[in-house]
Amino acid sequence: MRPTVKKQRIAYFTPQGFLDGNNASGLITMQDMQAVKAAHVPMVLVSMKKVVFFNKNGISIVLDALTKIQKETKATIGFCDYTRKQYDAFFKFFEGDVGFSLFKTLDIAMLFAGGNEAKEGEENVLIFNEDPTQRSIQAIEIFDKGYNPVVVQTLDDYTARAEDKEKFVAIVERTYLGLMGNRIAAKTRGNCVIYYLKGFLDGSVTEQFDVMYHQNCLKVGFQLFMFDATRVSSLNIHAANFFSKLSTAGAEYGALIAIVGLDMEKTPKRFVEELEDAGIMFFENETDFFTDEVVQSMSGGGAAVKKEKHRLTKPVVARLPVLVSSTMDTLQMMTNMMALKEDMNIQPFTPKGKELMASSIAFYGDIDGMMTLVMPKELVKKSCTLLIGEESDDVGMLADALSELVNIVAGKSKTRLQEQGVNINITLPRSYTTIEDLEATLEGIQGVQVNFSFEDYPFMFYLSP
């Protein structure tokens, strides 16, 4: 069974029915393992939501496959979406030797996988586990992911605190952390990607840092990268070199890298000077960073603008029909509406229509570029009904669904290009809830704009370098 990839952070298997010794071997095949590896995710989970029966043999077979994935990818592996009875059964089966992780829900797993968007202010997460060691481990992991853990010691305390649901962004209980991956946590806030560092930084930072995720963020237009170093004791020359190289590589995209909260007294002065020479900025705290004039001037824009030396190349333009037809076919499939092509021009991005929403996805490999789909909210609603299940007015939900839609379009393009011998990889999608954000990102760019109409709705496809 192929996994669903949630927010490019979790490969999520959703078997239905029985996971016993006779049946479990079909769940994760060699091809599925390859698909997981290709997805480069930090977490691989099997959902128990629709598993009605499982036994030790079945779980052991699934774990064999998950462990193979873990060995090669260093991903966190485990199960989620279980009932109390199922949760207890895991411990009964493996009697204190539970090396995998258990997350009560996918949302809780996403906290630990770092797939959520950061909000302003302190984000409290309530944690309760009967085992004090687990409480501590979970609190540390949650803290590492940029949240404020609120740990309660007893069930009574937990019950009382859990009543104030609105005080917490999440409540973590009936969750168990086994061997966790040690990738550096990342979250996004607006146009900024925040990485959370801890301890003494040495050469191992290179292994713990998800380079592919970072590159994807650059390609899709993220411009600000903040390294939260409030929990870093110091760093050595290898870590300093790493940041220096990262900054140089990002310069091509006009990216700004900042280190926030680093203890300057414990950090050798020459490292700081070298990093400043490489273009890295230092701030005492997060507030200073977000209120800085330079940072604020960049907060709406995107890296694509700065890549002056990157223009749409002939090979990309030659594949434009594939990209456009993949987009149209997907939209027609999702809406059961017919698209009419109106015109196509090389031009700066020019929006048409009101209440527009947009989402971009970049691709790289044999050809590089970024596709952006722009349409009115009403058309987003229609296009995403298949994904959401009903028409919704919730902008956040629509933005998420639009990102999924762009992901599907890019997936279709990738398959079709592959058939023509052109190989590409795709980044994570980025959605824009206001058209001004997109305009800022595409400012000064000459791309190809193809205008369509879906019945009465305008639709814009924009291909940029």
Next chain:
Amino acid sequence: MVTPKRIAEYIQSVPPLPETLKKSLEALEKGELAGAAKTAAADPAMIQYLKQIVNSAAYGFRNELKDASQIFSALGIERAKQLLYAYMVSSLAPKKWAYFTIDREGFRKFQRDLMRKWEEIVRHEKADEKYLSAAAIMSAGLVVADAIFGDHASDVALLRESGDYDLDTILQRVSRLSFDRLVATIAKKWEVDEDVVRLVSLAFGKEECPPQERLCRLARMLHLLLFYELSRPLMMDAGANAFIGFNPEFSEPVLEEFQEIVGIE
């Protein structure tokens, strides 16, 4: 993607019962096994199918059953009816499956295992044996799904990469139709007993029904059995596990007994 018009055309294209099969079923209704066998013997393809099924290890007959009269008398009335409907479903199945990665033999094995276990359940529940046909009719769902989604396999694969949608959910969202309704429509076209059609519809696990009612209890068992078979590696590989949505709450009240009957430890 899939349109209601295309689905309507497909359902319309499903043939009614052929004359031989219809007459054979009518004879079975009257309790005339010999007459039913004699009528069925006129259809060599049907006899060939029945021979293949009943002479498999799953049926465990000591001696090979060679002709229609031996087959019908060994099976009895309701099991013979069940197999005639299974033959009808098998005839409707494509030679080359387009959506599910399964072949003719794989599908027949699925049908056979589903029907054999269903027999055990119906007997254990001391239910009317007319309900034996329900498993055969249920298997038609996969054939219908393959016909509807066969041309859209890559679109569905892309959709399923971003969300854990089952085929029934996709079908409902694009056409407001669902497999339980489509299968029921085909069953009615084949003049299947109304109670059996009702049981099959309930066994999709989408309707509320009180567990103490006999038909509901059977429906829960059939829902579980379907997913027991769809959890098999062959069906998992074929992509059939995501055919419809499994409803654990619907199945829960009969789970323990189901495990005992089917022999799951």
